[in-house]
Amino acid sequence: MNQESEFPFERARRITSEESQEFRAALAEQFGIKLKKRGRPTKVEEEKYEPISIRLHPKVLAWAKVEAEKRGVGYQTVINEVLLEQIS
Numbered sequence: 001m002n003q004e005s006e007f008p009f010e011r012a013r014r015i016t017s018e019e020s021q022e023f024r025a026a027l028a029e030q031f032g033i034k035l036k037k038r039g040r041p042t043k044v045e046e047e048k049y050e051p052i053s054i055r056l057h058p059k060v061l062a063w064a065k066v067e068a069e070k071r072g073v074g075y076q077t078v079i080n081e082v083l084l085e086q087i088s
Contacts, residue, residue: 049080 068075
């Protein structure tokens with residue numbers, strides 16, 4: 001298989017979530033590594049976020065991005081947490 005086009009895609013199949021969990025467990029056991037889960041965690045209905053568009057002052061955005069980098073989270077998470085603190 002020298003080229004990508006030689007792979008028999010018509011015979012390929014998707015792996016199930018159970019198979020994926022088994023692969024993760026096998027990697028963790030054999031190599032001692034734990035793979036990070038990909039994607040967003042599921043949320044209950046009342047916690048689902050609503051997509052919006054908002055304009056922020058550049059200083060606010062810069063602060064949020066710096067704070068997010070320090071904490072290892074996304075800048076939108078930082079903004080959400082600050083706003084939630086204010087309404088509590």
